[in-house]
Amino acid sequence: MKVVKQKDVKLDGSFAEEIAKRSGENVFLCYQCRKCASGCPNRMFMDSTPTELMRYAQLGMVDEAMKKNTIWYCLSCQTCSTRCPQDIDIAHVIDTMRIIGQEKRIKADDNKLPLFNRLWMTMIKYMGRAYEAGLVAALNLFTGHPFKDMALGMKMIRKGKLKLFPSIKKPFATMKMFSRAKRLKK
Numbered sequence: 156m157k158v159v160k161q162k163d164v165k166l167d168g169s170f171a172e173e174i175a176k177r178s179g180e181n182v183f184l185c186y187q188c189r190k191c192a193s194g195c196p197n198r199m200f201m202d203s204t205p206t207e208l209m210r211y212a213q214l215g216m217v218d219e220a221m222k223k224n225t226i227w228y229c230l231s232c233q234t235c236s237t238r239c240p241q242d243i244d245i246a247h248v249i250d251t252m253r254i255i256g257q258e259k260r261i262k263a264d265d266n267k268l269p270l271f272n273r274l275w276m277t278m279i280k281y282m283g284r285a286y287e288a289g290l291v292a293a294l295n296l297f298t299g300h301p302f303k304d305m306a307l308g309m310k311m312i313r314k315g316k317l318k319l320f321p322s323i324k325k326p327f328a329t330m331k332m333f334s335r336a337k338r339l340k341k
Contacts, residue, residue: 168215169215170212170215170216170217170220171183171212171213171215173255174212174248174251174252174255177251177254177255178244178247178248178250178251179247180243180244180245180247180248180251181243182209182212182213182243182248183213184241184243185206185209185210185213185239185241185243186241187206187209187210188206188240189204189206190235190238190239190240191204191205191206191209191234191235191236191238191239191245192204192205192206192207192235193238194234194235194237194238195234195235196230196232196234197228197229197230197232200224200228201223201224201225201228201229202223202224202225203219203223203225204225205225205229205235205245205249207225208220208223208225208226208248208249208252209243209245209248212248212252217261218261220252221252221255221256221259221261221263222261222262222263223263224263224268225249226249226252226253226256226263227253227263227268227269227271227272228268229246229249229250231246231249231250232246233246253272256269257269267294267298270294270297270298271290271294274290274293274294274297275290278290278293279329280329280330280333281326281329281330282321282323282324282326282329283323283324283325283326283328283329284321284322284323284324286318286321286322287317287318288308288312288317288318288319288321289321291304291308292308
């Protein structure tokens, strides 16, 4: 007979209220139909489904929601929000959870995820679009593995699947948008 230890779970009733206040979305409307999870293109890489994330929010399970990679692996593609029969903007709820996690300095189980997110947003802010080779290079440099994936990257560049140099699109417009968002936050 195998004995399974139950791990301690901290419940915080104010978590769903904080999400609602910041995002305008009521997570209690979710009745766990799983349409969001079945349509999520990045689900295979996540520790938990968007459906489970909504349940964690409903139950106030802050640690379960914030420490898993789900909020960091979300593509914000809006598939879950589009499929939701309750019209919950789940992608916006997840964005809100990311912001709360960063403000409260909650560390994810995989500590590279917030760094990846910060690098991604910085790249978008100053270049107006993603630059995959630069993103991977910066992530590898900051995590102490500067040559990781270099052989694969060079192969992808030779085949034309990855650009060696970034394509910069309207960086001033994007920087202006980020600065306006920062002002609105205050």
